[in-house]
Amino acid sequence: MLTSMNNKLKAGSFLPFGAGSRICPGADLAKLEISILLHYFLLNYNLKRINPGGPIVYLPLPRPLDNCLAEIIKEEQVEIIKRRPSSQKGLTLNEIRQMQYLSKAIDETLRRSSISFSIFRKAEVDVKINDYIIPKGWKVLVWNRAVHMDSETFPNPEEFLTSRWENHTPKAGSFIPFGAGSKICPGADLAKLEMYIFLHYFLLNYRFERINPGSPIQYLTSPRPKDNCLAKIIKQHH
Numbered sequence: 001m002l003t004s005m006n007n008k009l010k011a012g013s014f015l016p017f018g019a020g021s022r023i024c025p026g027a028d029l030a031k032l033e034i035s036i037l038l039h040y041f042l043l044n045y046n047l048k049r050i051n052p053g054g055p056i057v058y059l060p061l062p063r064p065l066d067n068c069l070a071e072i073i074k075e076e077q078v079e080i081i082k083r084r085p086s087s088q089k090g091l092t093l094n095e096i097r098q099m100q101y102l103s104k105a106i107d108e109t110l111r112r113s114s115i116s117f118s119i120f121r122k123a124e125v126d127v128k129i130n131d132y133i134i135p136k137g138w139k140v141l142v143w144n145r146a147v148h149m150d151s152e153t154f155p156n157p158e159e160f161l162t163s164r165w166e167n168h169t170p171k172a173g174s175f176i177p178f179g180a181g182s183k184i185c186p187g188a189d190l191a192k193l194e195m196y197i198f199l200h201y202f203l204l205n206y207r208f209e210r211i212n213p214g215s216p217i218q219y220l221t222s223p224r225p226k227d228n229c230l231a232k233i234i235k236q237h238h
Contacts, residue, residue, distance in 0.1 A: 026163030036068045036075075069162065073101045074203045081204070096196045104162035106195050110177035112160060114144040115191075117221040119179055145223070147176055207234040 001073055012019055017027035024030070047139050119142040127134040134140060149157040153174045154164060178188035185191070203206075209232045215225040 022212050022225065025166045025168075028165060029163050030172060033072065035129060038071060040068065040071070068202065069105060073099075073105060073199075076101045080200075088195075091197060091200055096193070096200075099200070100200060101162065102196060104165040106164050106199075107165050107175075107194065108160055111148045111154065111175065113223045114148065114177040115222075116144060116177070116185075117178065118143050122182075134216075137218070142176070144176055148175065148188050150174070184227075205236055207236055208232075209234060 014022075015025035017030070043163050076099060080098055105185070114162045121142065123134045123136055123138045125138060126136050153171065156190065178185040178191070211230040211232065212225070212227045215227040215230075218226050219221055
């Protein structure tokens with residue numbers, strides 16, 4: 001019934017994510033997130049209305065990614081293991097390139113909380129920015145968080161949205177967790193590679209449980225929970 005209905009839909013008659021060349025680039029990811037959220041919800045919970053005869057109140061659906069991102073990424077790692085030849089030992093660079101969800105999660109994490117909180121530069125010549133003049137020889141501090149929270153580059157910057165990285169190539173100077181230009185950190189690629197490797201094995205073998213999930217966030221010098229993300233690391237037995 002559902003299959004036949006989908007086949008009969010005319011172009012433009014069903015557009016929850018828009019249509020045509022302007023369709024939301026994160027549509028497939030969003031539907032996958034909804035499927036995973038409902039899968040775990042229906043397996044583990046029962047929904048009972050408290051007031052079944054009450055009026056309907058329309059509320060925005062919370063983004064499923066916040067609740068099931070770890071499961072999505074873990075499933076990605078499991079699938080990589082399943083495709084691995086029995087003779088292969090360890091992780092390969094080709095497998096790391098297949099980690100699309102993990103890649104987006106790493107970039108979004110680096111956007112929200114940079115490794116370095118600022119970049120220091122020296123003006124080699126007089127520089128005019130809008131109506132301001134930065135004289136030659138002056139020292140300039142670039143605040144990374146201000147760059148990464150620019151709503152013109154990253155809509156809804158306060159939200160943790162991995163979907164923003166689908167088919168998105170940051171403009172020069174708009175994503176600077178490792179610095180920018182000729183002074184960019186020479187170990188940037190190595191650092192990200194280490195993140196992939198660590199998270200691959202961690203997600204497959206351990207579970208992370210926050211002790212104080214409601215701990216407030218402090219923003220100086222970089223955003224982090226006030227309890228420094230106190231958590232239990234639990235070994236998973238396969």
